[in-house]
Amino acid sequence: MTPKPDPFTVPFGTVLCDWMTTARADGGPFVYGGSPEPYGDLTISPAAHVLHYGSAIFEGLKAHRQADGSLAVFRLDSHVARMVGSAQRLRLPEVDAGTLKQMIIDAVEANATEVPDPPGSLYIRPTLIGTEADIGAAGRPTRAALLYVVNSPVGDYFKGGIRPLTLLLETSLQRTVPQFGMVKCGANYAMALGPTLDAMAANEAVDQILFATGGDITETGAANFFLADDERIVTRDLDESFLHGVTRDSTIQLARHLGYEVQERPIGRDELVDWSERGEAFLSGTAAVVAPVGTILHAGETLTIGDGQPGRNTLRLRQALVDIQVGAAPDPFDWRTPVRG
Ligand SMILES: Cc1ncc(COP(=O)(O)O)c(C=O)c1O
Structure with a gap:
């Protein structure tokens, strides 16, 4: 073989x-x-x-x-x-x-x-x-x-390991129908595929579409979305319209544990501009882990988040999460289930 x-x-x-x-x-x-x-x-x-x-x-x-x-x-x-x-x-x-x-x-x-x-x-x-x-x-x-x-x-979900991702903000299309957003069903992914490919075709630098139907920023095709700075993290509050990521939940619990304020609330498009001047953005997901976002594209404009490089709070949260996953740190939340190796 x-x-x-x-x-x-x-x-x-x-x-x-x-x-x-x-x-x-x-x-x-x-x-x-x-x-x-x-x-x-x-x-x-x-x-x-x-x-x-x-x-x-x-x-x-x-x-x-x-x-x-x-x-x-x-x-x-x-x-x-x-x-x-x-x-x-x-x-x-x-x-x-x-x-x-x-x-x-x-x-x-x-x-x-x-x-x-x-x-x-x-x-x-x-x-x-x-x-x-x-x-x-x-x-x-x-x-x-x-x-x-x-x-x-x-190995890595995104080619090239830990690097700043480029997202395309999509304000008109929906990833799924509102009442199925929180369900991990094949149909959701089938529905998003065509529009996602079309949107990405115009720019090969795009790693993921950030869905923000009607300006309401929720998630990408495979991960949840966060803003961060030295004091707080912000992510969309849960409802039925998007997937309730387990990594989102882990990140929130870890951030609180590390002393960050956690805000779960709507995030509008305009807020990105303000945040890009002083903060960080990242994705969370089982495949993506915690992945830094460096650039967000929308309507012909390019928004560079911070200096366009992975932010220190993003990397800190990622490391804290990975350390628990691989047993390099204690497991205060009881997240690991040991199995025979
Ligand atoms: C659409 C979507 N949103 C968010 C996530 C992140 O969820 P989780 O952290 O449970 O992997 C995923 C990945 O499963 C996903 O497919």
Whole structure:
């Protein structure tokens, strides 16, 4: 067998680990056999609900190799809780939190030898799809479903490691429909793809679109958005219109712990101008970690944030987060779930 590529040299998420876990539901709860199976293709009916009516949700979390060589999954409970909520929103078969947790732990343990050392990590992708074969089921939920967990050894999400990102502020398009913004479903990403590609085509320096429908700045296609200075961090207050990032929550808790004031409130476009003269901006996400923003483009104008380089508060928060993830610092919030390495 040809060796797998080094995850730092290929795009994020393109290397898949040898083992996966699966559970099936058929008119009742998901049944998990309790042991991993070899990673491989799925067989589903061409009439499967997911292929026609978009019954697909997923999660994204990470396991990190710890300073002592063991492994820990970061914020397992929060990601499982969000997936349970996503399933409810899409009226998918109910996901039992305990079962999903075990499936994640078993998959990570089976793939332990493939976890890269920091700054690499193991990306964990739990997925739920509707498999009932019924092309007439447009108006009702799938009764049959497949829940599975696959893993991918990953390096940096953004090419080039820690560098100031360029965002394109988009004030007219929506990333998703308002009531589905907080659901991690495939349909949201499908909806955002065309407009995102169109907007980015005009400028290849753009790393992400910052969605600010009607001027209300919420999130990018893969991360939440923050402003920061020496005293405070600011991020959009939660509602149903955007994803409630687990990293957003971790950043808020960490910032409070470090003595920052945390403001959760609307952020308008005009405020960016003021902030760019004296503060910092960054993204937060499982894949993005805490990623500095150097430039925001809008309507032909270029807004340089601070001196356009990663800000000291951004880097401080990033380091504090990473230190907890990799076991280089204590875990006062109980965020790490140890698994067999
Ligand atoms: C649209 C969107 N917003 C925000 C986030 C950040 O969420 P989290 O910190 O839970 O990874 C993600 C990544 O999952 C995302 O896809």
